[in-house]
Every structure is written in C-alpha cells, then in structure tokens.
Amino acid sequence: xxxxxxxxxxxxxxxxxxxxxxxxxxxxxxxxxxxxxxxxxxxxxxxxxxxxxxxxxxxxxxxxxxxxxxxxxxxxxxxxxxxxxxxxxxxxxxxxxxxxxxxxxxxxxxxxxxxxxxxxxxxxxxxxxxxxxxxxxxxxxxxxxxxxxxxxxxxxxxxxxxxxxxxxxxxxxxxxxxxxxxxxxxxxxxxxxxxxxxxxxxxxxxxxxxxxxxxxxxxxxxxxxxxxxxxxxxxxxxxxxxxxxxxxxxxxxxxxxxxxxxxxxxxxxxxxxxxxxxxxxxxxxxxxxxxxxxxxxxxxxxxxxxxxxxxxxxxxxxxxxxxxxxxxxxxxxxxxxxxxxxxxxxxxxxxxxxxxxxxxxxxxxxxxxxxxxxxxxxxxxxxxxxxxxxxxxxxxxxxxxxxxxxxxxxxxxxxxxxxxxxxxxxxxxxxxxxxxxxxxxxxxxxxxxxxxxxxxxxxxxxxxxxxxxxxxxxxxxxxxxxxxxxx
Numbered sequence: 001x002x003x004x005x006x007x008x009x010x011x012x013x014x015x016x017x018x019x020x021x022x023x024x025x026x027x028x029x030x031x032x033x034x035x036x037x038x039x040x041x042x043x044x045x046x047x048x049x050x051x052x053x054x055x056x057x058x059x060x061x062x063x064x065x066x067x068x069x070x071x072x073x074x075x076x077x078x079x080x081x082x083x084x085x086x087x088x089x090x091x092x093x094x095x096x097x098x099x100x101x102x103x104x105x106x107x108x109x110x111x112x113x114x115x116x117x118x119x120x121x122x123x124x125x126x127x128x129x130x131x132x133x134x135x136x137x138x139x140x141x142x143x144x145x146x147x148x149x150x151x152x153x154x155x156x157x158x159x160x161x162x163x164x165x166x167x168x169x170x171x172x173x174x175x176x177x178x179x180x181x182x183x184x185x186x187x188x189x190x191x192x193x194x195x196x197x198x199x200x201x202x203x204x205x206x207x208x209x210x211x212x213x214x215x216x217x218x219x220x221x222x223x224x225x226x227x228x229x230x231x232x233x234x235x236x237x238x239x240x241x242x243x244x245x246x247x248x249x250x251x252x253x254x255x256x257x258x259x260x261x262x263x264x265x266x267x268x269x270x271x272x273x274x275x276x277x278x279x280x281x282x283x284x285x286x287x288x289x290x291x292x293x294x295x296x297x298x299x300x301x302x303x304x305x306x307x308x309x310x311x312x313x314x315x316x317x318x319x320x321x322x323x324x325x326x327x328x329x330x331x332x333x334x335x336x337x338x339x340x341x342x343x344x345x346x347x348x349x350x351x352x353x354x355x356x357x358x359x360x361x362x363x364x365x366x367x368x369x370x371x372x373x374x375x376x377x378x379x380x381x382x383x384x385x386x387x388x389x390x391x392x393x394x395x396x397x398x399x400x401x402x403x404x405x406x407x408x409x410x411x412x413x414x415x416x417x418x419x420x421x422x423x424x425x426x427x428x429x430x431x432x433x434x435x436x437x438x439x440x441x442x443x444x445x446x447x448x449x450x451x452x453x454x455x456x457x458x459x460x461x462x463x464x465x466x467x468x469x470x471x472x473x474x475x476x477x478x479x480x481x482x483x484x485x486x487x
Contacts, residue, residue, distance in 0.1 A: 003028040004165035005487045008074045008222040011168055015062070015073035022062065022073035025168075026055040026117050029075035033119065033166040036484060041141050042151075042161040044080045045088045046120040051075070058115045070225050072115030077161045077170040080121040081128055082108055082213070083202040087118075091204050092136035093126045095324050095331045095350030105202025106237070107171060107213045107230040114229045119167055122157030126352045127321065128175055128206045130154055131421050132414045133182070135354045140411060143185060144484035145450055149408040152182030158216045159186040165485035169217040169226060173203055175210045176309055177403070177428025180440040183216055184403035184453025187442045187480060189470075190216045191223040194460050195435035196241035198227075199234030205320040207313040208239075210432040218479050220441060220470040224248040227463070243461065251464035256472040257291030259465070262396035264299035267427055273406040279444035279452040280402045286476045287400070287469065297395070301388050302430065304381050306422060309429040310358075311365050311378035317355075318362030324350065357418065386434040393459035398469045402427055403440045403453035427455060437463045439470050442480065451480075 003011060003025055014020040030048050037043060061067050078084060081091045083101035090096045108118065125135045133141040133156025141156045143149040144164035151160040155172030159182035162170050172179040174192040183190030191214045198213045205211060215226035228249060233242035263284060268277060288294040326332035326346030333345035351359070365374035392399060404424055414421040431438045436457055443454035454473070458466040481487050 002486045004032050007218045008169045009070050012070045012074045022055040022059040026051050026075045029119050029167050041139050042157045043120045044123050044138050051119045054117050067115040069114035074168050075119045076116045077122045077167040078118050079158050079172045081204045091127045092124045094137040099330050106199035106234050110230050125154035126355050128154040129354050129358050131424050135352050143408050144482035152185035154178040156182045159183050162188045162216050163482045172216050174212045175206050176432050177425050179214045180403050180428050183440045185408035187451030189441045191439045194437045196239050197231045199237040199240050201236040207316040224467050251467040252471045254472050254475050259292045260396045261292050261294045261398050261400050263296045263400050265296050266299050266302040267401035271405050275446035276402050276452050283443040283454045301385050305430040308378045308381040311374050314358045314362035315366050315375050318359045382433045389434045397465045399457040401455050403455040407446045407450035439466050441470050
C-alpha cells in the first residue's frame with residue numbers, strides 16, 4: 001500500500017512499530033508532492049531539505065522514547081498563513097513574497113513537539129480572502145477530482161494536497177468556512193474547532209474575531225487526534241480559552257442512539273443543488289437508522305448571515321492588513337516620491353483585486369457616518385445569530401446540513417461574479433459568527449463525480465458530540481480516493 005494513502009494514525013502506528021522509518025514516510029510525501037505539483041499547484045513552498053533534516057531529529061527522539069504521540073513522524077502540510085520560523089510564509093500574496101518569519105505559530109509548534117514533520121506550505125486564496133484558491137499570487141490550485149474545477153478556498157491547497165495524497169494531513173484556517181468548504185469540494189474531512197480552542201498566535205490575521213485553525217485529513221479519527229495535538233490554552237493569544245478536557249479521541253464511538261440531530265429547513269430551500277440535498281438527507285437517514293433522533297426545524301436569520309459576515313470580516317481585515325505598507329518587511333515598490341506615495345504604490349502593487357475590494361469595503365463600513373449604519377448593525381446581527389443557535393442547541397445535540405449549496409464550480413466561473421462566490425458560503429459563515437465548532441465529511445458524489453460534503457455543527461465546546469456523530473456516519477461508508485491519489 002502507498003504510504004500516502006494511509007490515514008495519519010495508520011502511518012503513525014507503522015512508524016511507532018518501526019515498520020516504516022520517519023525518513024521513508026517524509027520522502028514518500030515529498031516525492032508525491034513534487035511529482036504531482038506541476039498539475040495541481042497545491043504548494044507555495046516545498047521544504048525537502050528542512051523536512052528530511054527534521055525527520056532525522058524525530059526518528060532520534062522516537063528511538064530514545066522521548067515522543068509518545070500517534071502523529072510522531074507523520075508528514076504534514078501547513079497553510080501559508082501560519083508562520084514557520086526560517087520558512088517562507090507568504091499568505092499567497094505578492095506583498096509578502098519574501099517574508100521569512102522569526103518564529104513559528106503555536107499550533108504548528110505543538111505539532112512539531114508531537115513529532116510531526118512539516119514538508120511545506122500550501123497555496124491559498126490571498127490572505128484567505130476567497131472561496132476558490134484562485135486569488136493566489138502564485139497561481140490557482142486545481143481540484144484533484146477534476147483539474148478543470150476549483151478545490152474551494154481559502155484552504156484549497158491544504159485540502160487538495162490531502163485529497164491528492166501529497167501529504168497525510170494538513171492544517172488550514174477557517175474564517176467563514178475556509179476549512180470546511182474546500183474539504184467538501186475535495187472529498188476530505190475538515191474540522192473547525194470552537195473559537196479560542198486553538199491558539200491563533202502566529203496565524204496572519206484576516207478577521208480576528210472569526211479566524212480559527214483546524215485540521216484537514218482523510219477521516220474524523222485523524223482530525224480528533226490532530227485537534228488533541230494543537231488545542232491548548234496559550235497566554236500569547238488573548239482570545240485563547242482554557243479548557244478542562246482536550247481528549248477529543250475519546251469521542252470516537254460508533255453509537256448515536258438517542259442523539260438529537262436537527263436539520264434547519266432554511267438550509268434545504270432555494271439555491272441548494274438536488275444532488276447535494278439528496279446526499280445530505282441520505283446521510284441523515286443513515287444516522288437515524290443507527291438510533292439518532294433526526295428532525296427538521298426553523299433556524300431563522302440565515303439570510304442575514306452573509307451581509308453580517310462580510311461587514312464584520314472586511315472591517316477587521318482593513319484594520320489587520322494596514323500593517324502591510326512596504327516599510328518593515330515584504331514588498332516595496334521600486335519607484336516612489338515620499339512616504340505616502342510609497343505606501344500607496346506598495347499596497348496597490350502588492351495586493352490583489354479581491355484583497356483590495358475587501359479592504360475598501362471594510363474601510364467604508366468603519367468610516368465616520370457609516371459605522372453605526374453598517375458595522376454596529378452587523379455586530380448586533382452577529383449576536384442575534386448566536387442566540388438563534390443557542391435556542392437550537394437547547395433542543396439538539398448536533399445540527400446537520402450541507403457544507404455548500406453545490407459541488408466545486410469550474411475554474412474561472414466564480415471570480416467573474418464575486419457576489420455569487422460570497423453566497424456560496426451561506427451554510428458555513430454562521431458558525432464563525434457564533435464561534436461554534438463544525439466538521440465537514442464526505443457523504444457522496446454528484447452526477448459529475450465531484451464530492452459532496454456533509455456539515456455537522458455543535459454548540460460551543462461540544463466538539464465531542466460532532467466527533468461521535470461523524471464517526472458513526474463514517475462507519476456506514478468507505479473513504480473514496482481521488483483519481484490523483486495512489487492507493
């Protein structure tokens with residue numbers, strides 16, 4: 001069996017039993033990535049030299065009994081907005097084309113402490129702004145299921161790399177569905193934890209009140225193990241939450257008897273593709289057959305989620321991206337007259353069209369005279385959406401629905417109509433506005449053979465209920481490999 005076709009836990013077990021060396025596992029990932037990259041473009045940077053050196057260090061620690069993690073020696077890819085000391089970190093933007101951080105993001109550091117080996121940095125929508133991984137300054141990533149389609153975004157590189165067997169698992173970031181939507185499009189499993197569960201230290205911010213770091217893998221067992229490794233309280237992150245229980249793998253139980261699962265009617269209405277609807281309802285039926293109580297209900301406020309999200313996210317982005325001005329690091333224009341002209345030209349030349357659009361929108365809603373009309377109103381709407389979920393979770397353990405209204409669109413279709421691209425996030429963004437945990441896992445394919453994702457949403461700090469429901473559903477179907485994966 002090809003090493004990259006294994007799950008992270010399976011490969012970690014073989015490494016632990018000395019059936020496979022860490023160098024063999026890492027070399028298999030690097031070779032697969034370099035072989036497939038000309039067609040997929042999942043990576044911005046592949047660090048062969050650094051990864052092989054780190055593999056030797058991990059093997060030594062394993063041999064000396066210093067590590068006891070199921071992920072020890074397993075190769076991982078990291079989204080290019082997570083800082084990695086000494087390794088290029090660009091956010092897929094021209095403005096950070098030469099940025100090499102002097103520190104490593106806390107989530108990545110914890111993976112490395114658990115023995116994981118970073119093989120490279122994955123492609124993404126520029127500064128995580130987009131839903132297709134087409135806004136990258138380093139070219140678009142392609143979907144391993146069909147190269148003429150997008151992989152989703154903004155964590156499209158991470159999801160495509162896992163689906164294509166270029167790495168065993170990956171880290172992504174999720175501001176409005178950026179882990180879950182591309183996981184759905186690429187037929188892999190993605191997990192967005194409760195806001196504050198994973199430290200955001202070292203994540204280059206897009207929307208600080210919405211951003212979350214999470215895993216992308218082949219199944220929910222891997223996601224639970226990865227989440228255990230990266231979740232922690234971090235004094236360096238003021239939004240980090242101290243939790244009593246981080247044992248997410250304890251919820252990997254094939255038992256949903258009596259579990260109450262709600263399906264929002266609002267998620268099954270106009271705009272939802274028939275193939276997606278049928279696959280999601282079929283998944284719900286399987287959980288019902290296993291003993292879960294499944295029923296439909298009215299969630300309300302769904303239509304207000306998109307405008308509220310884009311006002312809040314763009315306002316925060318305009319503030320967060322003000323630091324990229326060509327002064328201390330990153331791109332600086334070659335010709336300029338005076339300081340202000342240097343700012344303008346560096347930012348005009350360094351940022352792409354979608355990033356500029358969101359900065360301008362954010363600056364507008366924060367400006368004098370519009371702050372109350374737009375930004376404060378969006379914050380109030382955000383609070384109402386959280387209340388709607390609170391009411392739902394008084395009755396249900398988990399909310400089930402589609403991840404996206406349709407399967408992956410063709411390359412070039414979305415960028416010509418940004419509003420249509422924004423509307424594609426309708427089922428994912430409410431989760432970020434409310435700070436909730438959610439997972440996406442494959443539940444079928446459409447008539448064109450493209451993957452469909454099932455989304456499971458839980459109440460704050462109730463990741464275990466999601467993991468339990470996801471694990472029970474996974475037992476009803478086998479993981480399907482993309483045409484690019486070598487089994």
